[in-house]
Amino acid sequence: MASFFSAFAARHESRLKELRYSWFLFRHNLLAMAGLLLVIFVALVGLFAPLIAPQDPSYATVGGHRVEVWQPNYAEQFESPSAEHWFGTEFFGIDLFSMVVYGARTSFMIGAFVVFPAMLIGVVLGAFAGYFGRGIGETIMRITDIFLSIPALVLAMAIAAVLGRSIVNIMYALIITWWPWYTRIVYGQVLSLREKQFVEAARSVGAGPLRIIFRHITMNSLSPVIVQATSDFGYVVLTAAGLSFIGLGAPVGTAEWGLMINEGAKYMPNYWWSSVFPGVAILVTVLAFNLLGDGLRDILDPRLRR
Amino acid sequence: MLVGVSILTFLISHVVPSDPARTYAGPKADEETLNAIRERYHFNDPLLDQYFFYLGGLLQGDLGDALIDRQPVADHLARAFPASVELGIAASLFAIPAGIWLGIHSATHRNRPADHLNRVVALTGISIPSFWLALILQLALVSWLGLFPLDGRLDTGQEAPTSITGLYVLDSVLTGNLNTLEQSVRHLILPAFALGFSQLGLILRMTRSSMLEVLSADYIRTARAKGLSERLIVYKHALRNAMGPTLTVSGLLVGGTLTGVVFIESIFGWNGIGEYATKSAYALDFASILGFTLLVTLIYVAANLVVDVLYAFLDPQVRLGG
Numbered sequence A: 001m002a003s004f005f006s007a008f009a010a011r012h013e014s015r016l017k018e019l020r021y022s023w024f025l026f027r028h029n030l031l032a033m034a035g036l037l038l039v040i041f042v043a044l045v046g047l048f049a050p051l052i053a054p055q056d057p058s059y060a061t062v063g064g065h066r067v068e069v070w071q072p073n074y075a076e077q078f079e080s081p082s083a084e085h086w087f088g089t090e091f092f093g094i095d096l097f098s099m100v101v102y103g104a105r106t107s108f109m110i111g112a113f114v115v116f117p118a119m120l121i122g123v124v125l126g127a128f129a130g131y132f133g134r135g136i137g138e139t140i141m142r143i144t145d146i147f148l149s150i151p152a153l154v155l156a157m158a159i160a161a162v163l164g165r166s167i168v169n170i171m172y173a174l175i176i177t178w179w180p181w182y183t184r185i186v187y188g189q190v191l192s193l194r195e196k197q198f199v200e201a202a203r204s205v206g207a208g209p210l211r212i213i214f215r216h217i218t219m220n221s222l223s224p225v226i227v228q229a230t231s232d233f234g235y236v237v238l239t240a241a242g243l244s245f246i247g248l249g250a251p252v253g254t255a256e257w258g259l260m261i262n263e264g265a266k267y268m269p270n271y272w273w274s275s276v277f278p279g280v281a282i283l284v285t286v287l288a289f290n291l292l293g294d295g296l297r298d299i300l301d302p303r304l305r306r
Numbered sequence B: 001m002l003v004g005v006s007i008l009t010f011l012i013s014h015v016v017p018s019d020p021a022r023t024y025a026g027p028k029a030d031e032e033t034l035n036a037i038r039e040r041y042h043f044n045d046p047l048l049d050q051y052f053f054y055l056g057g058l059l060q061g062d063l064g065d066a067l068i069d070r071q072p073v074a075d076h077l078a079r080a081f082p083a084s085v086e087l088g089i090a091a092s093l094f095a096i097p098a099g100i101w102l103g104i105h106s107a108t109h110r111n112r113p114a115d116h117l118n119r120v121v122a123l124t125g126i127s128i129p130s131f132w133l134a135l136i137l138q139l140a141l142v143s144w145l146g147l148f149p150l151d152g153r154l155d156t157g158q159e160a161p162t163s164i165t166g167l168y169v170l171d172s173v174l175t176g177n178l179n180t181l182e183q184s185v186r187h188l189i190l191p192a193f194a195l196g197f198s199q200l201g202l203i204l205r206m207t208r209s210s211m212l213e214v215l216s217a218d219y220i221r222t223a224r225a226k227g228l229s230e231r232l233i234v235y236k237h238a239l240r241n242a243m244g245p246t247l248t249v250s251g252l253l254v255g256g257t258l259t260g261v262v263f264i265e266s267i268f269g270w271n272g273i274g275e276y277a278t279k280s281a282y283a284l285d286f287a288s289i290l291g292f293t294l295l296v297t298l299i300y301v302a303a304n305l306v307v308d309v310l311y312a313f314l315d316p317q318v319r320l321g322g
Helices: A002-011 A013-027 A030-047 A096-132 A136-148 A152-163 A167-194 A197-204 A209-245 A257-265 A273-300 B002-014 B020-025 B031-040 B047-059 B073-108 B113-127 B130-144 B168-175 B178-215 B218-225 B230-267 B273-282 B286-314 B316-321
Strands: A059-062 A065-068
Touching: A002 A013, A013 A030, A013 A273, A030 A096, A030 A273, A096 A136, A096 A167, A096 A209, A096 A257, A096 A273, A136 A167, A136 B002, A152 A167, A152 A209, A152 B002, A152 B230, A152 B273, A152 B286, A167 A209, A197 A209, A209 A257, A209 A273, A209 B230, A257 A273, A257 B130, A273 B113, A273 B130, B002 B047, B002 B286, B073 B113, B073 B168, B073 B178, B073 B230, B073 B273, B073 B286, B113 B178, B130 B178, B130 B230, B168 B178, B178 B230, B218 B230, B230 B273, B230 B286, B273 B286
Parallel strands: none
Antiparallel strands: A059 A065
16 A cells, blocks of 8 residues: 555655645745635534534424424524523524524535536536637537626526526526636636647647547646636535525525524514524625635645745 | 526526416416416417517616506605715715725835724624624614614604605705705614625725835835925825726626615615515516516626726726727
């Protein structure tokens, strides 16, 4: 096993050195580290939500029994923040801290199931468009332009409204909205890499177009995609919350931050905590991804390494 | 481009596994009514014919009928549009100058406390959910401190100023109505701030980074060496060259404002296209939502076109390169 690792290290020495250097730069970038730690923190909260949250927000405990929530528990409704309920309770008498914790899970799920598929579709289409140029390439890019000419939230809104109210439909809507950005980035990258000598070299030793596109060109154009995907994760969380806020996303009763703000807004001046805390959660999460994205950009973009 | 968008919105609205006629008629309608509606809106025709029917309607400004009250969507949008324009302009008037100024200030005071503070403001601006910011502003400044009116464009019971442009502030000025002028400005401040804050963050970031790049250029050193005042260097030599990237994002800004109104207007009871869109979203009225989408896209595309033209005007290289 050890010999495998040393062989691996020898073979990829320059790349590992590059990675170590990047990590060195990253560690000394205070804001980027803060972003990374916050992202990890929110991810862990989402992952271990059942262990952290005092109660499962879709159930209430009545006389020691778990029952599904279907009518407000008037005795514990709208309690202000206290030692027992850190963030207070909401309309149904459910502990808001638990809902916010479970909301991290919902948001991360939406973020991951939107950004990765969108990235995959976008990168593949962008690589093909860039490599083949005329014909296929032009067609793909014209379609991309059409999608890009509609503001993201508005397009997602239209699609979500047609598909109907659910978290899964929000994900579809956001994937359809988000892939063109990656297509455009990769397209530009591939265009500039296509004529480089190493591509020529690969072609001259007989590599096929698929191998050239994915192994040689795409792999070398991923940095900006990764930077974009990192801050996009935050924006997807933000947009999904927004869609839920205007009633297009999660159905009532889901632990989703945007929906919680909307529900809380109905009881605003008096029971302010029911809207304030989910909003803080959104802000912290989006901020974390933006900090991380900025940090990655500083490192991966050699021009900024001065 | 716009034809492409029309195909896209058409596909979104017509290739759904639901029966649009039933949505229009309601659950209790009998088969005869349904057929009449299908006939009227051409739901029985082949898809391609439906598209041309839809496109023909679009060219005459017909966006279909709203589900809520069967009134033409175009009328709803036309009625709501001026309110949104007023809000959007107010937000930009605050966000663009403030963002550029803070961005310059940040760049010239790099790594000093003011710079760090500005960067925090910018990051918060682009990360904060605008609808939540709006609620917090209402909570703190209206409910607790009572500084501003809660919502609406004028005090309750106040009649709107004689309509010339539909923008209450402008109409009040044009008709010399000081009472409505004061009210409409007071009602405008909070929503405009909530809408403009993320725009401010975006502009601040962009201005700061392009100013930093420009300020380290050789010709700036030359300008310093020949003894020009710092003020002249920053505002004349550097700023002009740093505005390119900022201008590029202003296309995005228009998009941001157009989507921002969706959230802000419903919170502040502002009768604009954003509030109309949220109402339609609640009712799952997709004729209205698609009408809204088309209108917003039209503005967005036009704005980007203007940006491109301005860009060529600012940067002669683009003109020569073609």
